[in-house]
Amino acid sequence: MRLLITGGRVIDPASGVDATLDILVEDGQILQVDKRVQGSGSGGPGKNKKPAGRDGQTEIRVIDATGKIVVPGLIDMHVHLREPGREDEETIASGTAAAARGGFTSICCMPNTDPVNDTASVTEYILEQAKKVGRVNVFPIGCISRGHHGEQLADIGDLAAAGCVGLSDDGKPVMNAELMRRAMEYATMFDITVIPHCEDLTLSEGGVMHEGRVSTKLGLKGIPSAAEAVMVGRDILLSEYTGARLHVCHVSTTESICLIREARARGVQVSGEATPHHLILTDEAVRGFSTNTKMNPPLRSAEDVTALREALIDGTIEIIATDHAPHASFEKEMEYDYAPFGIIGLETALGLILTEFYHTRLLALPMIIERLTTNPARILKLKHKGTLVPGADADITILDPDQEWIVEENDWQSKSKNSPFIGWKLKGRAVMTIVAGQVVWETS
Ligand code: DOR
Numbered sequence: 001m002r003l004l005i006t007g008g009r010v011i012d013p014a015s016g017v018d019a020t021l022d023i024l025v026e027d028g029q030i031l032q033v034d035k036r037v038q039g040s041g042s043g044g045p046g047k048n049k050k051p052a053g054r055d056g057q058t059e060i061r062v063i064d065a066t067g068k069i070v071v072p073g074l075i076d077m078h079v080h081l082r083e084p085g086r087e088d089e090e091t092i093a094s095g096t097a098a099a100a101r102g103g104f105t106s107i108c109c110m111p112n113t114d115p116v117n118d119t120a121s122v123t124e125y126i127l128e129q130a131k132k133v134g135r136v137n138v139f140p141i142g143c144i145s146r147g148h149h150g151e152q153l154a155d156i157g158d159l160a161a162a163g164c165v166g167l168s169d170d171g172k173p174v175m176n177a178e179l180m181r182r183a184m185e186y187a188t189m190f191d192i193t194v195i196p197h198c199e200d201l202t203l204s205e206g207g208v209m210h211e212g213r214v215s216t217k218l219g220l221k222g223i224p225s226a227a228e229a230v231m232v233g234r235d236i237l238l239s240e241y242t243g244a245r246l247h248v249c250h251v252s253t254t255e256s257i258c259l260i261r262e263a264r265a266r267g268v269q270v271s272g273e274a275t276p277h278h279l280i281l282t283d284e285a286v287r288g289f290s291t292n293t294k295m296n297p298p299l300r301s302a303e304d305v306t307a308l309r310e311a312l313i314d315g316t317i318e319i320i321a322t323d324h325a326p327h328a329s330f331e332k333e334m335e336y337d338y339a340p341f342g343i344i345g346l347e348t349a350l351g352l353i354l355t356e357f358y359h360t361r362l363l364a365l366p367m368i369i370e371r372l373t374t375n376p377a378r379i380l381k382l383k384h385k386g387t388l389v390p391g392a393d394a395d396i397t398i399l400d401p402d403q404e405w406i407v408e409e410n411d412w413q414s415k416s417k418n419s420p421f422i423g424w425k426l427k428g429r430a431v432m433t434i435v436a437g438q439v440v441w442e443t444s
């Protein structure tokens with residue numbers, strides 16, 4: 001089966017392409033990207049026409065992308081699939097379906113499952129299951145510590161050999177600096193990125209939201225900004241000392257951004273990611289006590305959101321990732337203090353970013369796409385991903401930047417619905433998601 005995508009505005013930040021072009025896909029790869037791909041005139045580029053291929057045999061599906069944006073498949077390097085262990089909240093099948101709907105063709109899954117992904121056998125299970133039932137590519141992230149306990153190193157060599165593309169104890173920080181140092185040394189040996197969840201537990205203990213005026217007013221225990229920044233500082237110093245590549249997850253505070261900016265300026269290999277929710281919501285959202293505003297790190301102050309937006313725009317923050325964290329309704333429907341941390345994000349991320357950054361002219365489309373494709377592929381060294389150059393994997397997302405839609409409470413591919421954006425009107429979404437040349441999501 002071949003695909004011919006005609007007439008769309010093709011944006012490929014990796015190759016600097018931004019033009020109206022046709023794309024020909026064959027055998028799961030990009031074959032040609034050109035002004036008018038040979039033969040694309042046959043029968044005219046009508047929607048879903050199926051003219052014969054060059055040999056008169058192979059079927060070609062022609063997709064008319066006029067008025068749409070064609071980009072490399074989006075990559076979300078921070079997703080929690082709950083399989084194995086909490087398949088009631090998310091499975092590899094449902095999580096990858098949510099990704100496909102959101103325009104993501106590749107996702108990285110964090111290891112805080114049950115059992116945790118701290119051995120090659122769990123990594124292999126995830127990869128096998130993804131191959132069987134996954135709609136999109138799944139790249140596992142392995143544990144830093146054995147059992148996710150923060151005491152002994154996991155078998156990092158085995159995890160890397162089994163296919164883990166990064167190391168993290170996400171959900172928890174690695175409090176022991178010596179252990180983090182060793183993890184970084186091993187990560188360097190196996191050429192793999194360390195992706196810490198930066199939080200000093202002695203500072204954050206018992207906190208459920210950002211520490212500030214709102215937490216005082218609401219009488220909820222706060223998590224100070226310093227709880228994150230202290231760890232970001234430590235891990236930057238350790239990365240500088242060991243030479244390890246460091247990627248700081250879900251950056252939320254002004255202080256962390258300053259540390260990352262300074263470290264990058266002096267040549268430390270550190271990158272940072274921001275989630276749509278930390279870029280858009282402030283701690284004011286907690287006032288209604290909805291537990292869908294509870295996540296870790298918490299929603300911060302308006303000043304932090306401004307600093308995070310500036311960092312996304314100036315490139316200090318290179319990545320947008322969701323931290324998609326499904327939780328069962330019966331667990332979220334609790335008092336704020338007792339509800340689990342985390343919200344889903346795969347199906348709303350693109351709409352939110354287009355609405356809040358593209359339609360407000362804060363970020364041009366190529367800059368947004370770079371932070372969702374080229375940059376994660378580069379940081380994780382994902383071969384043939386994040387670009388549309390001939391020879392790359394045919395992972396492609398087609399966007400309608402102007403389509404308006406409403407986030408409905410009961411309309412999710414995810415098994416969970418813990419989103420603070422229910423009821424929001426968004427502008428822009430993925431209309432077609434293609435993985436290895438196969439259409440895995442298309443709006444009717
Ligand atoms: O909000 C969060 N949820 N933060 C984390 O670090 C973990 C995640 C989860 O697994 O639910």
Ligand code: ZN
Pocket residue numbers: 170171172197249250296297
């Ligand atoms: Zn985390």
Ligand code: ZN
Pocket residue numbers: 078080110170171323325
């Ligand atoms: Zn996470």
